Amino acid sequence: MFETLRRSTLTLAAVAALMVPTAYAAEYKVGDLTIAHSWTRATPAGAKTAGGFAKITNNGTEADRLIGGSADKAGKVEVHEMAVVDNIMKMRELENGLEIKPGETVELKPGSYHLMFMGLEGSYKEGETVKGTVTFEKAGTVEVEFKVKAIGAKMEQHGSDMRNMTHKVELQ
Amino acid sequence: MTAIIRYVTWAVIAALVIFMAWYYVWTGGFAGQTRLSIGGPFTLTTDEGKRLSNEDLKGKPFAIYFGFTYCPDVCPTTLVELTETIETLGPDADKLRYLFVSVDPERDTPEQLKLYLSSFDEHFTGLTGTAEEIAEAAKAYRVYYERVEQDDDYTMNHSALIYLMDGNGKFMDVIPYGAEPDERLQKIRKLIGSG
Numbered sequence: 001m002f003e004t005l006r007r008s009t010l011t012l013a014a015v016a017a018l019m020v021p022t023a024y025a026a027e028y029k030v031g032d033l034t035i036a037h038s039w040t041r042a043t044p045a046g047a048k049t050a051g052g053f054a055k056i057t058n059n060g061t062e063a064d065r066l067i068g069g070s071a072d073k074a075g076k077v078e079v080h081e082m083a084v085v086d087n088i089m090k091m092r093e094l095e096n097g098l099e100i101k102p103g104e105t106v107e108l109k110p111g112s113y114h115l116m117f118m119g120l121e122g123s124y125k126e127g128e129t130v131k132g133t134v135t136f137e138k139a140g141t142v143e144v145e146f147k148v149k150a151i152g153a154k155m156e157q158h159g160s161d162m163r164n165m166t167h168k169v170e171l172q
Numbered sequence: 173m174t175a176i177i178r179y180v181t182w183a184v185i186a187a188l189v190i191f192m193a194w195y196y197v198w199t200g201g202f203a204g205q206t207r208l209s210i211g212g213p214f215t216l217t218t219d220e221g222k223r224l225s226n227e228d229l230k231g232k233p234f235a236i237y238f239g240f241t242y243c244p245d246v247c248p249t250t251l252v253e254l255t256e257t258i259e260t261l262g263p264d265a266d267k268l269r270y271l272f273v274s275v276d277p278e279r280d281t282p283e284q285l286k287l288y289l290s291s292f293d294e295h296f297t298g299l300t301g302t303a304e305e306i307a308e309a310a311k312a313y314r315v316y317y318e319r320v321e322q323d324d325d326y327t328m329n330h331s332a333l334i335y336l337m338d339g340n341g342k343f344m345d346v347i348p349y350g351a352e353p354d355e356r357l358q359k360i361r362k363l364i365g366s367g
Contacts, residue, residue: 041248044291046284049244049327078322082245084349088316089246089332110245111350117244118325151291152252 031139032060033100038134040071040117040146041110041153042126050124052077052115052132052146053155057105064138065097066106068115071132071146075119082111091116097137110154124148210335210343212312216273216305219286219298226312226341233344233363234269237334238315240276241288246332246349247272254334255293257356265295267364273309274300275317275330336363 028035038054052071058064069077079094098113100106108114115134124130130146215225235254239247251272258265272289274280277300280288285298300306310317317330332349336359344366345359 044241044248044251044288046241046287047244047248047291048242051244076325084246084332087331087333087348088329089243089349090329091244091320091327093322110249114245150252152249154249 026145028134028142028144030134030136030142031064032062032102033058033064033136033139033142035134035142035144037155038144038146039153039155040124040130040148042148042151043120043123044151045123047123048118048120050074050117050120051108051110052117053108053110054115054134054144054146055105055107056100056134058100058102061102062138063099063101064136065099067097067135067137069132069134069141069144071115071117072130073120073122073124074117074132075121076117077132078116078118079113080116081113084111100136126150210312210314211337211341214305214309214312216299216301216309217282219282219289219300221282224297224299229269229337229341231339232267232269233336233338233366234271235334235336235347235360235363236271236273236313238273238275238310238313238317238330239332240274240328240330241280241284242276242327243330250332250334250349251289251292251296253351253353253356254296256353257360258293258295260353260357261360261364264361264364268295268360269297270295272296272298273306274298275306275310275315276328277301277303277306336360338363338366 028038034057036055036057038052040050040052043050052069056066066079068079071077079098080091081094082089082091093116098106106113126148128148130148131143132146133141133143135141213226215223218224237250239250241247254270258270270293272285274285280300282298282300285300289296289298301309313335315331317328320327320329334347335343336345336347338344344363347356347359
Protein backbone atom coordinates (compact mmCIF):
# COMPACT_ATOMS: atom_id res chain seq x y z
CA MET A 1 0.00 0.00 0.00
CA PHE A 2 2.67 2.46 1.09
CA GLU A 3 4.80 1.30 -1.80
CA THR A 4 1.99 2.03 -4.26
CA LEU A 5 1.41 5.41 -2.67
CA ARG A 6 5.11 6.20 -2.81
CA ARG A 7 5.24 5.21 -6.47
CA SER A 8 2.26 7.23 -7.46
CA THR A 9 3.69 10.21 -5.60
CA LEU A 10 6.92 9.79 -7.51
CA THR A 11 4.99 9.51 -10.75
CA LEU A 12 3.07 12.65 -9.88
CA ALA A 13 6.30 14.44 -9.06
CA ALA A 14 7.76 13.33 -12.39
CA VAL A 15 4.68 14.52 -14.26
CA ALA A 16 4.82 17.83 -12.41
CA ALA A 17 8.51 18.20 -13.27
CA LEU A 18 7.71 17.60 -16.92
CA MET A 19 5.06 20.26 -16.80
CA VAL A 20 7.40 22.95 -15.51
CA PRO A 21 8.88 23.88 -18.91
CA THR A 22 5.43 24.28 -20.35
CA ALA A 23 4.76 26.96 -17.78
CA TYR A 24 7.05 29.16 -19.88
CA ALA A 25 4.70 28.87 -22.82
CA ALA A 26 2.47 31.34 -21.06
CA GLU A 27 -0.22 32.99 -23.05
CA TYR A 28 -1.67 36.28 -22.02
CA LYS A 29 -5.15 37.44 -22.92
CA VAL A 30 -6.68 40.86 -23.09
CA GLY A 31 -10.08 41.26 -24.73
CA ASP A 32 -10.01 39.17 -27.90
CA LEU A 33 -6.23 39.26 -28.17
CA THR A 34 -3.79 36.54 -27.21
CA ILE A 35 -0.12 37.24 -26.66
CA ALA A 36 2.05 34.14 -26.83
CA HIS A 37 5.75 33.44 -26.83
CA SER A 38 6.83 36.80 -25.46
CA TRP A 39 10.60 37.05 -25.30
CA THR A 40 13.54 39.40 -25.52
CA ARG A 41 17.28 39.06 -25.88
CA ALA A 42 20.13 39.45 -23.45
CA THR A 43 21.77 42.83 -23.91
CA PRO A 44 25.48 43.45 -24.47
CA ALA A 45 27.22 45.46 -21.75
CA GLY A 46 26.41 49.14 -22.03
CA ALA A 47 23.58 48.60 -24.51
CA LYS A 48 20.64 50.94 -24.03
CA THR A 49 18.14 49.22 -26.28
CA ALA A 50 16.52 45.81 -26.67
CA GLY A 51 13.76 44.28 -28.75
CA GLY A 52 10.60 42.71 -27.39
CA PHE A 53 9.05 39.91 -29.42
CA ALA A 54 5.80 37.92 -29.30
CA LYS A 55 3.05 36.33 -31.33
CA ILE A 56 -0.16 38.28 -31.14
CA THR A 57 -3.43 36.76 -32.30
CA ASN A 58 -6.70 38.58 -32.74
CA ASN A 59 -9.55 36.14 -32.06
CA GLY A 60 -12.19 38.83 -32.28
CA THR A 61 -14.15 40.35 -35.12
CA GLU A 62 -12.66 43.83 -35.00
CA ALA A 63 -9.15 45.03 -35.80
CA ASP A 64 -7.05 46.37 -32.94
CA ARG A 65 -3.68 48.08 -32.80
CA LEU A 66 -0.62 47.40 -30.71
CA ILE A 67 0.41 50.86 -29.60
CA GLY A 68 3.05 50.37 -26.93
CA GLY A 69 3.96 48.83 -23.63
CA SER A 70 6.46 48.90 -20.84
CA ALA A 71 9.30 46.74 -19.57
CA ASP A 72 11.46 46.50 -16.49
CA LYS A 73 14.57 48.68 -16.71
CA ALA A 74 13.34 50.35 -19.93
CA GLY A 75 12.63 54.07 -19.87
CA LYS A 76 10.26 53.79 -22.79
CA VAL A 77 8.74 51.15 -25.08
CA GLU A 78 7.66 51.90 -28.64
CA VAL A 79 6.35 49.86 -31.55
CA HIS A 80 8.96 49.75 -34.30
CA GLU A 81 9.60 48.19 -37.63
CA MET A 82 13.05 47.09 -38.71
CA ALA A 83 13.90 46.11 -42.24
CA VAL A 84 17.08 45.46 -44.18
CA VAL A 85 16.52 46.88 -47.65
CA ASP A 86 19.36 46.89 -50.19
CA ASN A 87 21.75 45.94 -47.38
CA ILE A 88 20.76 48.94 -45.30
CA MET A 89 19.19 48.46 -41.89
CA LYS A 90 16.32 50.85 -41.43
CA MET A 91 14.29 51.42 -38.31
CA ARG A 92 11.16 53.40 -37.88
CA GLU A 93 8.62 53.98 -35.20
CA LEU A 94 5.09 52.91 -36.12
CA GLU A 95 3.48 56.10 -34.87
CA ASN A 96 -0.04 54.72 -35.32
CA GLY A 97 0.86 51.34 -33.90
CA LEU A 98 0.69 47.95 -35.56
CA GLU A 99 -2.65 46.69 -36.80
CA ILE A 100 -3.75 43.21 -35.73
CA LYS A 101 -6.60 42.23 -38.03
CA PRO A 102 -9.38 39.92 -36.85
CA GLY A 103 -8.46 36.27 -37.23
CA GLU A 104 -4.80 37.09 -37.86
CA THR A 105 -1.59 36.39 -35.98
CA VAL A 106 1.19 38.96 -36.20
CA GLU A 107 4.64 37.91 -35.11
CA LEU A 108 6.98 40.44 -33.58
CA LYS A 109 10.45 39.05 -34.31
CA PRO A 110 14.07 40.05 -34.98
CA GLY A 111 14.47 41.77 -38.33
CA SER A 112 10.82 42.80 -38.41
CA TYR A 113 8.19 44.36 -36.17
CA HIS A 114 9.22 44.59 -32.54
CA LEU A 115 8.67 46.40 -29.31
CA MET A 116 11.62 48.73 -28.93
CA PHE A 117 12.84 48.93 -25.34
CA MET A 118 14.66 52.24 -25.02
CA GLY A 119 16.75 53.94 -22.38
CA LEU A 120 17.67 50.71 -20.61
CA GLU A 121 19.04 51.08 -17.11
CA GLY A 122 21.05 47.93 -16.48
CA SER A 123 21.02 44.86 -18.66
CA TYR A 124 19.02 41.74 -19.38
CA LYS A 125 20.72 38.42 -18.67
CA GLU A 126 19.97 35.19 -20.48
CA GLY A 127 17.53 33.01 -18.56
CA GLU A 128 15.91 35.90 -16.68
CA THR A 129 12.34 36.99 -17.06
CA VAL A 130 11.50 40.62 -17.71
CA LYS A 131 8.18 41.88 -16.44
CA GLY A 132 6.32 44.28 -18.66
CA THR A 133 3.07 45.20 -20.34
CA VAL A 134 1.71 45.52 -23.83
CA THR A 135 -0.96 48.03 -24.73
CA PHE A 136 -3.59 47.88 -27.44
CA GLU A 137 -5.72 50.73 -28.66
CA LYS A 138 -9.05 49.04 -27.90
CA ALA A 139 -8.32 46.03 -25.69
CA GLY A 140 -6.14 48.03 -23.31
CA THR A 141 -3.08 46.95 -21.34
CA VAL A 142 -2.07 43.51 -20.16
CA GLU A 143 0.86 42.34 -18.05
CA VAL A 144 3.28 39.98 -19.76
CA GLU A 145 6.63 38.43 -19.02
CA PHE A 146 9.42 38.42 -21.58
CA LYS A 147 11.75 35.46 -21.38
CA VAL A 148 15.37 36.52 -21.95
CA LYS A 149 17.23 34.50 -24.57
CA ALA A 150 20.85 34.80 -25.70
CA ILE A 151 22.30 37.90 -27.36
CA GLY A 152 21.43 37.70 -31.04
CA ALA A 153 19.05 34.75 -30.48
CA LYS A 154 16.77 33.84 -33.32
CA MET A 155 13.60 32.19 -32.27
CA GLU A 156 13.79 29.04 -34.35
CA GLN A 157 17.29 28.13 -33.17
CA HIS A 158 16.35 27.48 -29.59
CA GLY A 159 15.36 24.22 -28.02
CA SER A 160 12.99 25.82 -25.58
CA ASP A 161 10.95 27.07 -28.51
CA MET A 162 10.67 23.60 -29.91
CA ARG A 163 9.26 22.60 -26.55
CA ASN A 164 6.80 25.43 -26.64
CA MET A 165 5.73 24.43 -30.11
CA THR A 166 5.15 20.87 -28.98
CA HIS A 167 3.14 22.18 -26.11
CA LYS A 168 0.98 24.14 -28.49
CA VAL A 169 0.33 21.12 -30.67
CA GLU A 170 -0.70 19.18 -27.59
CA LEU A 171 -3.19 21.86 -26.70
CA GLN A 172 -4.90 21.72 -30.06
CA MET B 173 15.02 38.83 -96.57
CA THR B 174 18.25 40.83 -96.29
CA ALA B 175 16.18 43.59 -94.72
CA ILE B 176 15.08 41.19 -91.97
CA ILE B 177 18.67 40.12 -91.33
CA ARG B 178 19.68 43.78 -91.13
CA TYR B 179 16.91 44.57 -88.65
CA VAL B 180 17.74 41.57 -86.51
CA THR B 181 21.44 42.48 -86.53
CA TRP B 182 20.68 46.04 -85.44
CA ALA B 183 18.30 44.80 -82.77
CA VAL B 184 20.99 42.47 -81.41
CA ILE B 185 23.57 45.28 -81.41
CA ALA B 186 21.13 47.64 -79.67
CA ALA B 187 20.36 44.99 -77.04
CA LEU B 188 24.08 44.42 -76.46
CA VAL B 189 24.77 48.14 -76.06
CA ILE B 190 21.88 48.50 -73.59
CA PHE B 191 23.06 45.45 -71.66
CA MET B 192 26.65 46.72 -71.46
CA ALA B 193 25.53 50.17 -70.34
CA TRP B 194 23.33 48.60 -67.67
CA TYR B 195 26.12 46.28 -66.56
CA TYR B 196 28.56 49.18 -66.31
CA VAL B 197 26.19 51.20 -64.15
CA TRP B 198 25.14 48.20 -62.09
CA THR B 199 28.66 47.18 -61.19
CA GLY B 200 29.80 50.76 -60.70
CA GLY B 201 32.31 50.44 -63.53
CA PHE B 202 34.11 47.37 -64.72
CA ALA B 203 35.22 44.67 -62.33
CA GLY B 204 38.73 45.98 -61.63
CA GLN B 205 37.47 49.44 -60.81
CA THR B 206 34.74 48.08 -58.52
CA ARG B 207 37.32 46.32 -56.41
CA LEU B 208 39.31 49.49 -55.96
CA SER B 209 36.29 51.59 -55.05
CA ILE B 210 35.63 50.07 -51.61
CA GLY B 211 38.07 50.88 -48.85
CA GLY B 212 40.51 53.73 -48.50
CA PRO B 213 42.25 55.98 -46.05
CA PHE B 214 40.90 56.67 -42.57
CA THR B 215 42.20 57.47 -39.12
CA LEU B 216 40.06 56.63 -36.11
CA THR B 217 40.35 56.05 -32.35
CA THR B 218 40.24 52.52 -30.92
CA ASP B 219 38.30 51.42 -27.85
CA GLU B 220 41.67 51.60 -26.04
CA GLY B 221 41.92 55.28 -26.93
CA LYS B 222 44.72 54.77 -29.48
CA ARG B 223 44.79 56.18 -33.00
CA LEU B 224 44.52 53.63 -35.83
CA SER B 225 44.77 54.31 -39.56
CA ASN B 226 44.41 52.16 -42.66
CA GLU B 227 48.23 52.21 -42.88
CA ASP B 228 48.46 50.42 -39.51
CA LEU B 229 46.28 47.63 -40.92
CA LYS B 230 48.66 46.71 -43.73
CA GLY B 231 49.95 43.14 -43.73
CA LYS B 232 46.88 41.51 -42.18
CA PRO B 233 43.47 41.02 -43.78
CA PHE B 234 40.50 42.42 -41.92
CA ALA B 235 36.74 42.31 -41.60
CA ILE B 236 35.13 45.69 -41.06
CA TYR B 237 31.55 46.44 -40.01
CA PHE B 238 29.83 49.75 -39.37
CA GLY B 239 27.21 49.92 -36.61
CA PHE B 240 26.52 51.48 -33.20
CA THR B 241 26.08 50.29 -29.64
CA TYR B 242 22.50 51.60 -29.28
CA CYS B 243 21.56 49.30 -32.16
CA PRO B 244 18.91 46.84 -30.96
CA ASP B 245 19.08 44.12 -33.53
CA VAL B 246 21.44 43.87 -36.50
CA CYS B 247 24.63 44.91 -34.69
CA PRO B 248 24.45 42.48 -31.77
CA THR B 249 23.24 39.78 -34.17
CA THR B 250 26.14 40.40 -36.55
CA LEU B 251 28.66 40.48 -33.68
CA VAL B 252 27.29 37.25 -32.23
CA GLU B 253 27.42 35.56 -35.63
CA LEU B 254 31.00 36.72 -36.19
CA THR B 255 31.87 35.54 -32.69
CA GLU B 256 30.59 32.08 -33.68
CA THR B 257 32.70 32.16 -36.85
CA ILE B 258 35.79 33.20 -34.84
CA GLU B 259 35.21 30.32 -32.42
CA THR B 260 34.89 27.88 -35.32
CA LEU B 261 38.13 29.18 -36.84
CA GLY B 262 40.08 28.49 -33.67
CA PRO B 263 43.74 29.61 -33.88
CA ASP B 264 43.24 30.70 -37.53
CA ALA B 265 41.04 33.50 -36.24
CA ASP B 266 44.22 35.36 -35.20
CA LYS B 267 45.16 35.79 -38.86
CA LEU B 268 42.50 38.46 -39.25
CA ARG B 269 41.50 41.71 -37.61
CA TYR B 270 37.86 42.39 -36.78
CA LEU B 271 36.83 46.03 -36.74
CA PHE B 272 33.56 47.50 -35.49
CA VAL B 273 33.27 51.14 -36.55
CA SER B 274 30.65 53.30 -34.87
CA VAL B 275 28.43 55.50 -37.03
CA ASP B 276 27.22 57.17 -33.81
CA PRO B 277 30.30 58.95 -32.42
CA GLU B 278 28.14 61.21 -30.26
CA ARG B 279 27.21 58.31 -27.95
CA ASP B 280 29.91 55.78 -28.79
CA THR B 281 32.95 56.95 -26.91
CA PRO B 282 35.99 54.62 -26.78
CA GLU B 283 34.87 53.62 -23.25
CA GLN B 284 31.33 52.80 -24.38
CA LEU B 285 32.69 50.72 -27.30
CA LYS B 286 35.06 48.84 -25.01
CA LEU B 287 32.27 48.06 -22.56
CA TYR B 288 29.93 46.96 -25.35
CA LEU B 289 32.48 44.75 -27.11
CA SER B 290 33.35 43.03 -23.83
CA SER B 291 30.14 41.03 -24.41
CA PHE B 292 31.56 39.56 -27.62
CA ASP B 293 34.73 37.85 -28.80
CA GLU B 294 37.96 39.49 -27.65
CA HIS B 295 39.22 39.79 -31.25
CA PHE B 296 36.98 42.79 -31.96
CA THR B 297 38.44 46.26 -32.06
CA GLY B 298 35.97 49.10 -31.70
CA LEU B 299 36.63 52.30 -33.62
CA THR B 300 35.14 55.74 -33.21
CA GLY B 301 36.19 59.32 -33.88
CA THR B 302 34.90 62.77 -34.67
CA ALA B 303 31.86 63.10 -36.91
CA GLU B 304 34.21 64.08 -39.76
CA GLU B 305 36.51 61.10 -39.24
CA ILE B 306 33.55 58.71 -39.23
CA ALA B 307 32.15 60.36 -42.35
CA GLU B 308 35.49 59.93 -44.10
CA ALA B 309 35.76 56.23 -43.19
CA ALA B 310 32.14 55.59 -44.18
CA LYS B 311 32.72 57.34 -47.50
CA ALA B 312 35.79 55.22 -48.19
CA TYR B 313 33.73 52.06 -47.61
CA ARG B 314 30.62 53.32 -49.41
CA VAL B 315 28.75 52.92 -46.16
CA TYR B 316 25.42 54.64 -45.84
CA TYR B 317 24.25 55.94 -42.47
CA GLU B 318 21.76 58.50 -41.26
CA ARG B 319 20.45 59.79 -38.00
CA VAL B 320 16.72 59.27 -37.42
CA GLU B 321 15.09 61.51 -34.82
CA GLN B 322 12.67 59.92 -32.37
CA ASP B 323 10.99 62.42 -30.06
CA ASP B 324 13.75 63.19 -27.52
CA ASP B 325 15.93 60.34 -28.75
CA TYR B 326 17.46 59.13 -32.01
CA THR B 327 18.55 55.99 -33.75
CA MET B 328 20.72 55.28 -36.78
CA ASN B 329 19.95 53.63 -40.10
CA HIS B 330 23.07 52.11 -41.57
CA SER B 331 24.56 49.62 -44.04
CA ALA B 332 24.49 46.11 -42.65
CA LEU B 333 27.35 44.54 -44.60
CA ILE B 334 30.62 43.10 -43.33
CA TYR B 335 33.40 44.13 -45.72
CA LEU B 336 36.29 41.71 -46.14
CA MET B 337 39.58 43.41 -47.03
CA ASP B 338 42.93 41.82 -47.81
CA GLY B 339 46.32 42.63 -46.29
CA ASN B 340 46.78 45.53 -48.71
CA GLY B 341 43.46 47.07 -47.81
CA LYS B 342 41.96 45.87 -51.09
CA PHE B 343 38.31 44.88 -51.19
CA MET B 344 37.75 41.12 -51.42
CA ASP B 345 34.14 40.34 -50.58
CA VAL B 346 31.13 41.17 -48.43
CA ILE B 347 29.07 39.15 -46.00
CA PRO B 348 25.46 40.31 -46.14
CA TYR B 349 23.13 40.46 -43.14
CA GLY B 350 21.46 37.10 -42.63
CA ALA B 351 24.18 35.07 -44.37
CA GLU B 352 24.30 31.42 -43.42
CA PRO B 353 27.12 30.31 -41.05
CA ASP B 354 28.75 28.32 -43.88
CA GLU B 355 28.87 31.33 -46.17
CA ARG B 356 30.49 33.45 -43.45
CA LEU B 357 33.03 30.77 -42.66
CA GLN B 358 33.94 30.09 -46.30
CA LYS B 359 34.37 33.76 -47.15
CA ILE B 360 36.50 34.39 -44.08
CA ARG B 361 38.62 31.28 -44.72
CA LYS B 362 39.18 32.51 -48.26
CA LEU B 363 40.19 35.92 -46.91
CA ILE B 364 42.67 34.32 -44.49
CA GLY B 365 44.07 32.39 -47.48
CA SER B 366 44.57 35.67 -49.36
CA GLY B 367 46.65 37.14 -46.56
